[in-house]
Amino acid sequence: MKSNEKKGRPLLFSIMLGIALTLLVVVASTVATILELNDTGIMIAQGVAFFIMAVIVTVYMMKRDRSLEQFGFKKLDGRRERKALYYIPLLIIALIQPLFGGFNLELSLTEVCIIVIFSLFVGYTEESVFRGIIKERLQIKGPVFYIVFSSIFFGILHMANAFNGEDILQTVSQVINAFLIGIILALLIELTQNIIPLIAFHFLYDALALMTNPDNVDKELLVLFILNILYLVYGIYLVYALMRKRKVANTWQGLN
Secondary structure: OOHHHHHOOOHHHHHHHHHHHHHHHHHHHHHHEEEEEEEEHHHHHHHHHHHHHHHHHHHHHHHOOOOHHHHHOOOOOOOOOOHHHHHHHHHHHHHHHHHHHOOOOOOOOHHHHHHHHHHHHHHHHHHHHHHHHHHHHHHHHHHHHHHHHHHHHHHHEEEEEEHHHHHHHHHHOOOHHHHHHHHHHHHHHHHOOOOHHHHHHHHHHHHHHHOOOOOHHHHHHHHHHHHHHHHHHHHHHHHHHHHHHHHHHHHHHHHH
16 A cells, blocks of 8 residues: 555655646736736636636546545534634634725626636635645645645745736735645644635635725735734644644544
8 A cells, every 4th residue: 555655656746736736827827918918807817727727626536536525525514523613713814804905896796706706716726736635645644744745835836926917025925825824724624624614715715805905005014914923823723733633532542
């Protein structure tokens, strides 16, 4: 079994999968820029790229496990466990940007619909890749390796935003933000083994961020500071919860 896993080159597969997703989005952005499309047009082009990748990863996952449970797609049961409490800080994190920046009231209904659909494709695809497939492929290397690798990789790949015409400062802040969110979500999937709330958060976070008023630049630093504090506190709590869970599991194994 171990030799088969090594033969499958899980780390190389994970890297190539992440790069494939990024390249697909970069190509879509480049084509949209060459065609001189506006921001909405670029978003639609990127949305098509994410949709194509969503189909690819879904087919891959269903071939390995038709129920998709192997990749964290499980039913939520709040009555049976306290895991739902772990997700409350995610809602707070998602609401920070619109609470401080306010909503962009100039968006049309069509633009809002495009943002919602785009964010849904992004949330599903990126979580399926980074917290679903990559986690499943790297489980042989242990949770610590997966958490560290996937978080760094998730952050680095967001450097592709530089190809969308964003300045260096914005790109760096997005890379750091993606890295920190990557840690939080990797810890959560290890703790709860359920990817559905993570997809919901990713969708909500992106959608609300894209609907936030872009003119309130003066509040960006304050928002980043608050988010970083939340990530730190939340991350420490999740590490503690994960260590406690593993300690209890080891105790039960010892008793049996």
